[in-house]
Amino acid sequence: MQRHPPSRRGFLGLVGAALACPVLPAPALARRTAPDILSGVAFGTTWRIVAPPDAQLERLRPGLEDLFRSIDADLSPWRSDSAARRFNASAAGGIASPEMIHVTKAALRLAAVSDGAFDPTVGPLVARWGFGPIEGGYQPDWRGVTVDAGRIVKARSDLTLDLCGIAKGRALDRAIELARGFGLDNLLLDLGGELGALGRHPLGRAWQVAVEHPLQGYAPAVVLHLPSGMAVATSGLGAQSYSLGTRLWGHIINPASRSPVNGRLRAVTVLARDAMTADGWATALFAAGDDAGPALARDRDIAALFLFDDGSALRHVETGAIAEALT
Numbered sequence: 001m002q003r004h005p006p007s008r009r010g011f012l013g014l015v016g017a018a019l020a021c022p023v024l025p026a027p028a029l030a031r032r033t034a035p036d037i038l039s040g041v042a043f044g045t046t047w048r049i050v051a052p053p054d055a056q057l058e059r060l061r062p063g064l065e066d067l068f069r070s071i072d073a074d075l076s077p078w079r080s081d082s083a084a085r086r087f088n089a090s091a092a093g094g095i096a097s098p099e100m101i102h103v104t105k106a107a108l109r110l111a112a113v114s115d116g117a118f119d120p121t122v123g124p125l126v127a128r129w130g131f132g133p134i135e136g137g138y139q140p141d142w143r144g145v146t147v148d149a150g151r152i153v154k155a156r157s158d159l160t161l162d163l164c165g166i167a168k169g170r171a172l173d174r175a176i177e178l179a180r181g182f183g184l185d186n187l188l189l190d191l192g193g194e195l196g197a198l199g200r201h202p203l204g205r206a207w208q209v210a211v212e213h214p215l216q217g218y219a220p221a222v223v224l225h226l227p228s229g230m231a232v233a234t235s236g237l238g239a240q241s242y243s244l245g246t247r248l249w250g251h252i253i254n255p256a257s258r259s260p261v262n263g264r265l266r267a268v269t270v271l272a273r274d275a276m277t278a279d280g281w282a283t284a285l286f287a288a289g290d291d292a293g294p295a296l297a298r299d300r301d302i303a304a305l306f307l308f309d310d311g312s313a314l315r316h317v318e319t320g321a322i323a324e325a326l327t
Contacts (some may be wrong), residue, residue, distance in 0.1 A: 035202050042068035043076075043168060045192030049179070052186050052202040061179050068171060074099045074166040077123060077134050077160075088123075088134060088160040090137050093145075093153040100163075103276075104145070107166050111142040117282035117296060119255040121145060123162030129260055131251035136160040141256055165301045168314055169233055169279025172196050176275075188226070196231040213314065214266035221296055221307055221314060224271065224325045231275035235282035236267030236307070252286050263290035264308040264315075271303040271325055294319060 041046040047064075049057055074097050076082045083100050087093055096104070107120040119142045123134030137158030144155035152161075173189045176198065179187060184255035186199030188207045197207040206227060210220040214236050226232055235252060254261045268286045272278035281302050285293040290308070294317050299305040303320035318326070 019032070021169060034202075037180040040065065043171070044078075047175075047189070047191045049190075050188045051184060055184060055187065057184075057187075060179060060182060060184075064175055065316060067178060068175055071099065071167065071171045071174070075103060075163050075170075077132065077162050078162065084161055087152060087154075088136065090154075091157040094151055096150070098151045101147055101150065101152065101165050103167055104161065104171050105147050106170070106276055107161075107163055108142060108145065108147070109281065110166070110284060113300065114281075114284040114288070114296060116142065116255050116282055117292070118165065119253075119287075120161050120163055120165070121159055121256055122157075122253045122258075123160045125258055126162060126251060129251070129253070132162065134160050134162055138258065140258070144326045165212075165235075165283035166276055166280040168192060168194055169231070169275035172275035172279075174233065191275075192274055194231065194233040194279055195226065197226040197228055199228050211267075211269050211305065211307075215309065215314075220315075221267075222305065222316070222326055224305075224322075226271075226325070229272060230271060232269060232271050233275060233278035233282045234267055234269040235286040238318065252283065254287050254289055261287060261289055264310060265290050265293060265306060266309045266314075267307040268293065269305040269322075271320075271322055298314045 034053050036051045036053055036055040036057045037048065038060060039046060040061065051057055072079065073085045077084050079085060083097055087096065110118045111120065119140050121140040123132055123141050124136040124138050125140060126132035128138060141159060144159050145161065146153050167190060172189060172194050175189055175191065176196045179189065184198065189196050195209055201207050206225045209224045209226050209232055211222050211224060211234060213219060213221045223225055224232060247266050251325040252261050253259065265286060268282050270278045270282040270285065272281065284301065285304055288296050294306055297319035301320050305322050306317040308315040
């Protein structure tokens with residue numbers, strides 16, 4: 001979503017807090033395969049598509065840029081003219097666009113199945129801790145937001161929606177749908193570190209995704225095979241955090257404590273059949289914290305990789321089918 005320069009989170013969005021990136025061929029192989037690459041900027045971050053030679057990716061640019069602008073205009077809490085901003089400023093909600101309704105329904109479903117670990121109403125708490133633009137009450141309550149007959153309604157006037165924890169995944173899914181409409185069936189699309197795959201790499205192997213080490217200066221933590229039709233997303237402290245005293249403070253709020261997640265957990269990577277699901281669950285599992293996060297992933301059979309900073313080493317915890325994707 002578009003972010004405003006005065007905000008700490010807005011600035012950090014430009015440098016990126018994503019923790020995953022595509023693994024490209026070695027230079028010699030890259031010269032031989034010469035993949036087609038298309039890139040741009042959206043939501044305060046970058047996007048890139050890698051495809052086999054002669055994919056003619058440039059023909060996708062107008063449609064992708066229109067798509068990203070449309071989603072930003074609907075869902076960005078940073079834009080003063082967005083549909084989400086109008087909802088947040090309203091006393092009771094009201095008529096919403098089909099896109100905002102679709103994403104809000106998905107956010108509320110995830111809130112329910114994650115026992116509230118994902119809560120799209122925590123925006124004011126995110127802002128309270130220095131990472132977001134949403135003003136309002138500090139009492140989040142996702143149950144106070146309902147969708148009915150083309151309307152999104154709030155039970156209290158101070159309830160707000162922050163859909164950033166799921167909207168970028170939705171944008172990635174729609175971008176992949178757009179590429180399919182052009183007849184493309186082999187590509188990797190990276191939107192700010194969230195990735196979706198179709199088909200196979202130009203070398204004939206599965207696409208590979210490096211999950212960066214959550215601490216700066218280290219080699220990637222792991223490499224994942226990303227099967228066709230799958231997506232991967234990572235939530236973590238990354239750049240959107242600051243140290244104060246002995247504690248690292250990040251932008252992901254634990255709805256139960258109403259404060260930033262505290263503990264040894266540094267990043268959660270989720271593999272799913274669509275990017276919106278991967279995006280939302282990565283946020284939810286990180287928000288749940290050190291113990292409840294892995295327990296929730298096991299209970300819901302989520303393919304997730306948890307990275308913990310144990311001081312002297314990085315500890316991995318795997319759940320669901322994530323082990324099958326690890327190299």
